[in-house]
Amino acid sequence: MDANLLKKGEDFDRLPETWVIFITENDVMGKGLPLYPIERCFLGTGERFEDGSHILYVNGAYRGDTPIGKLMHDFSCTNAGDMYYGTLAARVRFFKECKEGIEIMCRAMEDMRNQTLKEGMKEVALRMLAAGKYALEEIVNISGLSLEEVKQLKADRGA
Numbered sequence: 001m002d003a004n005l006l007k008k009g010e011d012f013d014r015l016p017e018t019w020v021i022f023i024t025e026n027d028v029m030g031k032g033l034p035l036y037p038i039e040r041c042f043l044g045t046g047e048r049f050e051d052g053s054h055i056l057y058v059n060g061a062y063r064g065d066t067p068i069g070k071l072m073h074d075f076s077c078t079n080a081g082d083m084y085y086g087t088l089a090a091r092v093r094f095f096k097e098c099k100e101g102i103e104i105m106c107r108a109m110e111d112m113r114n115q116t117l118k119e120g121m122k123e124v125a126l127r128m129l130a131a132g133k134y135a136l137e138e139i140v141n142i143s144g145l146s147l148e149e150v151k152q153l154k155a156d157r158g159a
Contacts, residue, residue, distance in 0.1 A: 017052040023075070027059045034062040034069060121145055125153055 006014060029036050038055035041048050060076070063069050070084040080096065083089040094101040121143040128134045128142065129150075139150050 012051075015052055017054070019054045019056060021056045021058060023058040023060050023072075025060045027061050028057060029059070032059075032062075034059050034064060034066065034072070118145075122149075122153060125150055126157065129154055129157055 006012070027033075036057040036059070038057065039048050040051065040053065058068065058072070060072050062072050071088075074083040074085050074088050077083050077092075080089040080092040083092065095105050096102070122145065125139050125143040125145055128139045134142075136147060136150050136154070139145070140147050143150070145153075
């Protein structure tokens, strides 16, 4: 992640502090806590490795009467009226109840569907290429991919 943040020869101390946050559906650590901060350390000594990178697991099932508990509650709500946080509720209302927001969400869902379909067709094309008994034009006709895309899949497969 840091490869493009520094110029050649720059000191690593110039890297910004980074956080990778995983919001999980369930309590993946199984300890009943709302948050699980993870820090890197030297295994031989137990000393923390202060490189400015951090990982945080958020227990999405947590529902305590705390800000994080309320936020996890809001993330699971389907009705904006049941939410604690007004800003989040307003965005949910926009995307679920306003014509413009609904159109944006419909386009996003359509794009996701098309991407999933295209990935599936790439898998079909790869299987057909692996079988070795289909002409490229047949693969194009069956998969709906362009000839250029099929040629690229063939080239990538051979690399």
